[in-house]
Amino acid sequence: MAKPKKYKALLLDLDDTLIKSNTLYDKALLHVTKSLTKKFNLDEKSFFNSVMDKEMIIQRSFPTVHTRHSRILVFRMALDEVVGKYDLSILPGVEDMYWSYFLDHIEVYDNVKTSLKKLRDLGVKVAIISDGALGLRIKKATAAGLVPYVDQIFASEEVIFEKPFGALFTLALSKLEVEAKDTIMLGNNYKNDIRGAQLVGIRAGMFDPPEDGNPMGQDQQIRVVPDFIINDFSEIIQEMGY
Numbered sequence: 117m118a119k120p121k122k123y124k125a126l127l128l129d130l131d132d133t134l135i136k137s138n139t140l141y142d143k144a145l146l147h148v149t150k151s152l153t154k155k156f157n158l159d160e161k162s163f164f165n166s167v168m169d170k171e172m173i174i175q176r177s178f179p180t181v182h183t184r185h186s187r188i189l190v191f192r193m194a195l196d197e198v199v200g201k202y203d204l205s206i207l208p209g210v211e212d213m214y215w216s217y218f219l220d221h222i223e224v225y226d227n228v229k230t231s232l233k234k235l236r237d238l239g240v241k242v243a244i245i246s247d248g249a250l251g252l253r254i255k256k257a258t259a260a261g262l263v264p265y266v267d268q269i270f271a272s273e274e275v276i277f278e279k280p281f282g283a284l285f286t287l288a289l290s291k292l293e294v295e296a297k298d299t300i301m302l303g304n305n306y307k308n309d310i311r312g313a314q315l316v317g318i319r320a321g322m323f324d325p326p327e328d329g330n331p332m333g334q335d336q337q338i339r340v341v342p343d344f345i346i347n348d349f350s351e352i353i354q355e356m357g358y
């Protein structure tokens with residue numbers, strides 16, 4: 117039997133691929149909601165509903181650009197609706213409170229660090245490619261202790277459009293000086309991570325752990341088929357051909 121191909125680079129999504137973000141986003145939102153509820157003497161449930169509603173509006177209003185992740189816009193809209201008049205100078209602090217909570221509670225999936233160390237010791241180049249602002253991507257990776265385990269971090273802010281647009285993938289390939297055919301992408305979003313990578317010729321896999329997994333973004337009309345699926349992060353080593 118032929119030896120498996122050895123891939124030279126690994127591109128990784130960040131949220132719900134390296135760090136357990138899905139439930140933490142909701143917890144951070146609840147944390148800030150509770151604080152504002154207290155400050156303005158609001159009904160917690162109805163204010164939280166307003167916050168959730170505004171979050172959905174922001175996400176849908178700005179598809180494909182990193183503004184859709186803005187939390188300051190979410191809380192501004194919710195406070196405008198529920199409180200009306202308030203001191204605007206509190207808004208940046210509200211957003212900081214959200215991200216501080218998130219960064220303080222970040223958790224990395226099992227076997228991520230040991231697997232990345234092994235791959236990099238074997239000469240594989242590793243980069244995080246993540247949608248959003250670069251500063252926050254780096255803050256998240258730093259809080260998770262991931263920076264020493266990767267060669268680079270790239271953010272959609274650098275190329276305007278988010279995954280699945282090809283620009284973030286091709287930026288990473290060109291900066292790492294590797295070709296698409298020698299690269300593997302791992303993510304948790306069928307449309308953004310898997311199809312996005314496949315469109316530029318990168319082999320792409322789905323990370324679907326039995327606990328805390330968040331496979332999402334499947335297209336019901338045009339089903340996305342990952343090149344492989346792994347349930348434990350350490351399986352990536354074998355997928356890379358080592």
Ligand SMILES: [Mg+2]
Binds near residue numbers: 129130131133304
């Ligand atoms: Mg993700």
